[in-house]
Amino acid sequence: MLARATTFTLLGIDGIRVTVEADIHTGLPSFTIVGLGDAAVQESRERVRAALVNSGFDFPLKRITVNLAPADLRKAGPAFDLALAAGLLAASGQAPPDRLAGHAFCGELGLDGSVRRVRGAIAMADAAATAGCEGIVVPPDNAGEAALVGGLDVVPVGTVRELAAFLAGDGPPVAERLDARDWLAADPPEGEDFAQLRGHRALKHALEVAAAGNHNVLMMGPPGSGKSMAARRLPSIMPPLSFGDALEVTRIHSVAGVLGPAPLVQRRPFRAPHHSISAPGLVGGGGPPSPGEASLAQHGVLFLDELSEFARPALEALRQPLEEGCVRVTRAQRTVSFPARFLLAAATNPCPCGYQGDPRRQCCCHPSVAARYRARLSGPLLDRIDMILRVEQPRAKDVMAEAEPEGSRTIRERVLAARAVQERRLRGSPAACNAHMTHAQLRRVANLEPAARAALHDAHERAGLTMRGHDRVLRVARTLADLDGSDRVLRRHVAQAVAYREPPPVLDGAVAGMLV
Amino acid sequence: MTACDGCLRRTALLGLLAPWVERARKPNRRRLPEVLALSDDELIEALCSTKRAEVDRPLARFDPAHARASAEAAGIEVVCRHAPRYPRLLAHAADAPAALHLIGDGALLERAARDGAVAIVGSRRASSYGIEMAGSLARDLAACDVPVVSGMAYGVDSAAHSGALAAGGPTIAVMPGGADLAYPPGKRCLHEQLKTCGLAVSEMPTGMRPFRWSFPARNRIMAALARMTIVVEGTEGSGSLITASFAQDLGRDVGAVPGQATSPLAAGPNRLLSEGAAVVRSASDVLDALFGPGKRPVPAAGIGAAAPHPALAARLEPRLRRLLQSVETGIGSVEGLAEGTDVADALAGLSELEFLGFVGRGPGGDYVRRV
Numbered sequence: 081m082l083a084r085a086t087t088f089t090l091l092g093i094d095g096i097r098v099t100v101e102a103d104i105h106t107g108l109p110s111f112t113i114v115g116l117g118d119a120a121v122q123e124s125r126e127r128v129r130a131a132l133v134n135s136g137f138d139f140p141l142k143r144i145t146v147n148l149a150p151a152d153l154r155k156a157g158p159a160f161d162l163a164l165a166a167g168l169l170a171a172s173g174q175a176p177p178d179r180l181a182g183h184a185f186c187g188e189l190g191l192d193g194s195v196r197r198v199r200g201a202i203a204m205a206d207a208a209a210t211a212g213c214e215g216i217v218v219p220p221d222n223a224g225e226a227a228l229v230g231g232l233d234v235v236p237v238g239t240v241r242e243l244a245a246f247l248a249g250d251g252p253p254v255a256e257r258l259d260a261r262d263w264l265a266a267d268p269p270e271g272e273d274f275a276q277l278r279g280h281r282a283l284k285h286a287l288e289v290a291a292a293g294n295h296n297v298l299m300m301g302p303p304g305s306g307k308s309m310a311a312r313r314l315p316s317i318m319p320p321l322s323f324g325d326a327l328e329v330t331r332i333h334s335v336a337g338v339l340g341p342a343p344l345v346q347r348r349p350f351r352a353p354h355h356s357i358s359a360p361g362l363v364g365g366g367g368p369p370s371p372g373e374a375s376l377a378q379h380g381v382l383f384l385d386e387l388s389e390f391a392r393p394a395l396e397a398l399r400q401p402l403e404e405g406c407v408r409v410t411r412a413q414r415t416v417s418f419p420a421r422f423l424l425a426a427a428t429n430p431c432p433c434g435y436q437g438d439p440r441r442q443c444c445c446h447p448s449v450a451a452r453y454r455a456r457l458s459g460p461l462l463d464r465i466d467m468i469l470r471v472e473q474p475r476a477k478d479v480m481a482e483a484e485p486e487g488s489r490t491i492r493e494r495v496l497a498a499r500a501v502q503e504r505r506l507r508g509s510p511a512a513c514n515a516h517m518t519h520a521q522l523r524r525v526a527n528l529e530p531a532a533r534a535a536l537h538d539a540h541e542r543a544g545l546t547m548r549g550h551d552r553v554l555r556v557a558r559t560l561a562d563l564d565g566s567d568r569v570l571r572r573h574v575a576q577a578v579a580y581r582e583p584p585p586v587l588d589g590a591v592a593g594m595l596v
Numbered sequence: 597m598t599a600c601d602g603c604l605r606r607t608a609l610l611g612l613l614a615p616w617v618e619r620a621r622k623p624n625r626r627r628l629p630e631v632l633a634l635s636d637d638e639l640i641e642a643l644c645s646t647k648r649a650e651v652d653r654p655l656a657r658f659d660p661a662h663a664r665a666s667a668e669a670a671g672i673e674v675v676c677r678h679a680p681r682y683p684r685l686l687a688h689a690a691d692a693p694a695a696l697h698l699i700g701d702g703a704l705l706e707r708a709a710r711d712g713a714v715a716i717v718g719s720r721r722a723s724s725y726g727i728e729m730a731g732s733l734a735r736d737l738a739a740c741d742v743p744v745v746s747g748m749a750y751g752v753d754s755a756a757h758s759g760a761l762a763a764g765g766p767t768i769a770v771m772p773g774g775a776d777l778a779y780p781p782g783k784r785c786l787h788e789q790l791k792t793c794g795l796a797v798s799e800m801p802t803g804m805r806p807f808r809w810s811f812p813a814r815n816r817i818m819a820a821l822a823r824m825t826i827v828v829e830g831t832e833g834s835g836s837l838i839t840a841s842f843a844q845d846l847g848r849d850v851g852a853v854p855g856q857a858t859s860p861l862a863a864g865p866n867r868l869l870s871e872g873a874a875v876v877r878s879a880s881d882v883l884d885a886l887f888g889p890g891k892r893p894v895p896a897a898g899i900g901a902a903a904p905h906p907a908l909a910a911r912l913e914p915r916l917r918r919l920l921q922s923v924e925t926g927i928g929s930v931e932g933l934a935e936g937t938d939v940a941d942a943l944a945g946l947s948e949l950e951f952l953g954f955v956g957r958g959p960g961g962d963y964v965r966r967v
Contacts, residue, residue, distance in 0.1 A: 282930040285939040300961055430960045437724065437928065437960020442831070442860045447720055447750035448782045454959070470961035472929040538951035560940070575947035576940055579930070583961035 083170035083177050086184045086213065087163035088204035089155050092369060092409075092416035093335045095200065095207025099149045100160060102167030107143030113164075115148030118156040127189045128164050135193035135240040140172045154413070156368045159198040162187035162217065165240055166247060175247035182214035183235070185243075186222075193240040197221035200335040202327075205229040215254070217246065223255040224343025225334055228327060272313045275487040279478030283310055286469045286580065288491050291317045292498040293514035293559030296402070296424040296464055298387065298457075300583075301471030302434040302441070307427035308352075310471075311383045314425055315348040316488035318381075319499050325379045328419065332378055336371045349380035351422075355389040359397040369409040369416045374401045377422035387426040388456045395461050398424075402464040405516070421516075424465065428457065438473070466515060466552045467580040498562040514559045519551060526554050531571035539578045553577045599695050601660040603676030606694035608658050609636055611801040612651050616643040618807045628812050629842075633690035667802050670776040671791075673698045675705075683709045686820045689846070693799030693817060697775040700795035704743055704766050708821055712886055713743035713768065715818045715843070717836040718752025718828035723861055724928065724958030726752055726829035729853050731759035732903075732967040733826065736879030736894045738765020742886070745770065745822045747814060748783055748790070752828045752836070761789055768821065771798040772806035772814045779806055797821075815839040824849035824886055826876050830864030837864050840873070849885055851876040856926065878967070903953050903966040912952075919945045920965070923955050928962030 082103045088095035111125045132139050146164060148155050163185040169175040186204050188196040198204075201222035206229045208216045215233030218226045223236035234255040237243045245251035274284060283299070287310060290297045299307040321329065329345045339345070353362060353373040364372035374382055384390060401407050405421035430436040431450035436443040443450070462468075502513050505525055511517045517525070528536070536553065539545035545553065554569075556577035561569045617631065620643050634642060640651050667674050675681045676695040683705045686692045698705070707713075714737055716730055730752040734744045738760035746756040748769040760767035769790045773779050775798035778787035790796050799817060800810065815835060819825050819842035827850070830836040840850045851874040855862025869875060874885050883892045909920055919942065922933050934942035946963055949955045956966045 280931070282934055282939045282943070437958050437962040443721055445721070448780060450959075451782065468961070470929065472931045474931075535947075535951065539947070541951075542953060543947065543950045572940070572944040575944035575951075578947040578950070579943040583957050584959055 081171045081173065083167045083180060085163040085167040085170070085180050086208075086211075087160055087186055088184060088207050089153070089157070089159070090200045090203060090335055090368070091153075091414070092418055093200070093203055093331050093371065095204040096153065097207065097211050098153070098155060098160070098163075100163040100167050101147040101149065102164065102171040103145045103147075104140050104168075104171045105143045105145075109141040109143065111144045111146075113146045113148065115146075115151045116154045117148060117160075118154070120158045121148070121155055121160060124158060124161050124164055124189075127158070127161055127191060128168065130191040131161075131189040131193040131240050132165060132168065134191060135244075137169065137174055137240070137244070138172065140168075144168070154368065157199070158188040159186050159200075159204075161189040162195060162219075162237075162243065165189060166217075166243060169244055169247060175244050176249070177247075179247050179249070184208040184211075184213045184216045186216065187219040187237070189240065195219040195237055195239060195243070199337040200331075201226045202228060202331050202334045205232065205234065206331070208232055217243065225330060225339065227255050228330065228344060272316055273488045274313050274317060274491055275485050277306065277310055277313060278481060278485055279474030280306055280310065280471070283469060283471055284486070284491075286467060287314055288317060288495060289556065289559055289563065290314070290423065290425070290467055291491075292495045292563050293466075293502070293555065294423050295466035295515045295556060295559065297426070297467045297469060298462070298465045299425070299427045299469050299471045300430050301427075302438050302473055303429060305471045305473045307471050308383070308385055311352075311381065311385075311425040311427065312350060313488065314381050314383075314423070315350050317491040317495055318348050318423070319492070319496050321346070321348055321379060329378050329380070332371050332375050332419065336376055338376065347380075349377050350383065351377040351380065352383040352385060355384070355386045356391075357394055358391070359393045362394045363397045363401060363407045363409075363420065364418050365409050367411060369411065369418075371418045372407065372420075374398065374407060374420040374422060375418040378419050380422055382422040382424050384424070384426040387428040388453055392456070399460055399464070402461075423515075426465070427471075430454070430470075437470075440473070462582060463548055463552075466556050468582050469580065470583070494563060497565070498559065501562045501565075502559075514555050514562070517555065522551060522554055522558070526558060526569055527567065528557075528569045528574070529571065532557070532569050532574045535571045535574040535578070539574070543578060544584065545578060545581065549581050553581065556580055599664070599674040599676035600678050603678065603694040604660045604663045604674070605655070605658055606636060607674075607799070607801050608663060609639065609651070609655060610694075610799070611804050612654055613639060613643055614804065614807050614810075616651075617809050628809060629689075629691040629816060632813065663801070667697065670774075670802050671699055672775055672802055673702055675702070681706070683821065685709050686817070689820060691816065692820075695799065697798045697800070697802065698795060699775050699791045700793075701766075702795065704768055704795040705797070705821075707766060708743045708745065708768065711742065712823035713745050713821055714882055714886070715745040715822035715825040715839065716752065716756035716828060717746060717815075717818065717825065717830075717839045719830045719834055719836065719861055719864075720749050720751040720753075721861075722751035722755070722829045723859070724956075724960070724962055724964040725855070725926070726853075726861060727755045727958070728956070728964050728967060730755040730828045731762075733828070733853075733876070733879050733882065734759030734767070735763045735765075737882060738767060739763040739895050740879070740883060740892055741765065742883070743768055745818050747772070747811075747818060748779070748786060748796075750780060750782070752830075754783060754786055756828075757786055757790060757794070761793055764793075767794040769794065769796045770814050770818045770821065771796055771800070772810040774798055774800050774802050774804045776802055777805065811835055812838050816842045819843040819848060820846055822848065824851055824874075824882060826851040826853065826882065827865045827868055827873075828853045829855060829861040831860050832863045832867070834864050837868070840868055849874060851882060851885065853877070909954065912954075915941070916945050916949055920949055920954055923949070923963050924965050928958070928964060930963075933963065 085100045170177040202225040205226035209231040220236040227234045333339045401420035431445040435441040557573040560573040734756040743766040744760040746753040778784040825843035852865035852868040
């Protein structure tokens, strides 16, 4: 007897429909799965067999063939277990086949018949809704995220028995559809606040500018000066996630298997991979392709501490997401695209020992070593970083100061106002903030007062501003004007933006502008 | 090519014995001039008496014609101590180099002897202040046609050469290895510029790589070539103090750029100052010490000068003047400079000062007063 069940596999962050055909015939007892399944799919035979038997069902001692269609698509992972069990129950006559038609089944089975959570349930539910399924049967742990998708019933089943009950027409109630919009409106938990960061006035101001224009920043300073602490608090001053963005982030996190206990990601993600990370780890890859840290930081902050210590291939791989806002992983068979639009916050020591330019400690690096260290940062990556800040060790009197520093809420108000101006100005274009503007857009909206134009000229002449630094200065100046509520970019905005450019190179021990 | 066979042979011997000198050298660096003052035979006897053959055999094969040819091929002019062009400043010392290898403008040596040159030395890991001081001193001295002698090392040395070159003035680099060998390799560009617009000098044979002892050996030549040696920055025990002590031994002037008492980099110059070295705050201090007060003024707008005339600072608007004063007191960080004012205003003001040329930025991103 033949039974068909619908399930989904993941390709990138999308669900692809897979039909499980279970066929039971008389013959020598055997259990074969065909259709390009990986090891986890092959092993599902053992899980399904044990789960059925341990739940009190018969496992037919006949010739069983399971086909996963389309047969030319590689399938991976244990999420087919539930569809397999449903198909076998129906094909062996232990459950009625009626409900198989309209529903999709996703879930991993335990040997005792329990149903375990899978990765990417929200993507599968979304694909099921698009495919016109009436409902989706998922593990209870995935019910919350699957219910974020409107337009279909979500049926959580905890065991194979519950699955059989569902197929028989009764069984567990449909999970309540979460109205995520209400839920998101609640203020996200503020674990980390800028009020905890004492001193560092210049750094905080710069990060406010970065958040306002979504500018990538590089913090340069001695170890222990508070670079990481500040970066961690960056999401708290960024605008809250919109519902659509939150869904997208949830989907990526679900596919990567890093979704927390809450079904919806409520806050902007903050990802801080260690500098030993590989290029695929950072931007995504592997077979089947899974999202990397850059994608997990979608709509949030990607923090790279010790930027100079990252492997060059990993940093090179970041160029595509920084330019295009997505990562394309190309394999022999097909190309998968992961969204990856994030604010890059990087931190580095100015030299290997970290004390170059520190007035209180002598740097102990050989100049050529320090120059090489800095040279690792140069090039295309720095081109994509709008602001470079020098971070100082905070002074004791600032740390001990009585006055409570400004909190994240107050800063966020200003950031939100600046973002609102940008959104109004950029309405109808793919860019939503100053950092994402194209060169042409930037020229159009810059609106420099004559004195500001002169300042830009001065910066080229006297402060060694390069052509490639020009756009970056203009972008940051535009954000500064937006924060000021000024329609025109004034001279002081340009002057301040110039202060955020790259310091001169270490090599040749000469200050900028001197012939070497 | 003005070098006699004997002097070329001595140079080749130095190359052969270099590893032995390295091994024999005791912590007491002051003995190096005594070692270098020994005659050829005494030198071999003192350094490798047990393995004479290892040196004697290649030395017997030494061919002056070949040495001349290889020097010529590298574009090196060799001047031995019996030649009339050999600088008198060096000639009378017992440990004077047998021959000098020159690439570039050889006439600079005569100018140094006639007009008096100034050696500017200091730490490789100099601060932005040290780099700025070395560069501006060299720029103004070179603009007054005073040759600037240094060692092309990272930090202060390179800044001195760069400053002199920026003013289009004379500058001499004394190399620790062969004159044709850019050392440190990271300074290849500067070496090229020195070869065309200045002079690279060495007592070592063509193409020889430097040994540890070559640096103090080179320092004694720097001290001898200059009428005054100025230490810009250096920790206690820094190589620049060795140069200063060579200068003292030769009876030449020693000057030092004062620094902050608490800074380890200022320890060397400050000690020299306490021992009676001349205080060097600007090029005019040096010129006054060399030629008598007021005899040679620094050109009002120094050629290649980076900063506007100090008098202009008084005309800055009060906001910028206050900022500039803070930078002048040695505060380099935005955090410190923005104290008591708005951060945005401070940043904008610093950029304005940078546009005007009053301040510059060090490699660490700190602000420094340009002079």
